[in-house]
């Protein structure tokens with residue numbers, strides 16, 4: 001469909017080391033519709049992170065087409081790709097990558113201010129999101145004073161702060177114990193649905209994948 005937030009066609013990526021070339025992505029055709037939450041399921045090494053890096057416009061070396069919000073990424077220069085990444089995408093990683101010298105609230109304010117938001121509006125938005133994630137009493141805590149699950153919740157709030165149409169999440173609960181992973185994922189899904197964002201969530205966990213709207217499987221470089 002033409003109004004997909006993300007559409008890849010024939011996306012390929014190989015890595016060469018010495019005489020050996022591994023074809024990791026062999027022609028990925030994937031469309032994610034607005035508001036749709038898609039699980040990208042595949043075993044370790046199947047290329048989930050490689051695919052997310054491609055559609056996150058974080059790395060070159062790909063062939064094929066990547067369209068975000070209908071814009072063909074390969075036709076953009078570096079500045080155009082940076083603008084598109086900023087306007088279209090939010091990222092959640094396995095490890096939170098929060099700024100250690102800033103508290104939870106500031107970690108969620110910062111990307112909004114960089115995006116051009118007024119500081120007061122950014123502060124209310126940060127407090128609203130963190131409150132919805134049960135962190136209303138942790139706003140002033142730095143990451144080192146938060147539990148692993150709390151740190152990931154802050155990372156979720158940060159990813160959603162600018163209301164991106166698409167969240168890319170790479171094993172967002174992969175670093176948490178099973179119980180915490182379930183809770184944080186449920187909160188992530190509730191918040192993403194509430195915000196109306198779409199999400200592409202890489203996981204090797206079949207059980208977590210089934211909680212999403214649709215599951216696509218990466219196997220031998222193609223989607224099944």
Ligand SMILES: Nc1ncnc2c1ncn2[C@@H]1O[C@H](COP(=O)(O)OP(=O)(O)OP(=O)(O)O)[C@@H](O)[C@H]1O
Pocket residue numbers: 015016017022024042043044045046047048049050051204
């Ligand atoms: N920069 C690189 N140079 C060479 N090979 C790479 C590079 N990045 C990834 N690969 C290879 O590509 C394959 C896919 O890796 P990728 O990290 O995308 O898999 P994954 O499904 O995300 O795995 P995991 O669940 O373990 O994170 C692996 O065989 C990996 O060794």
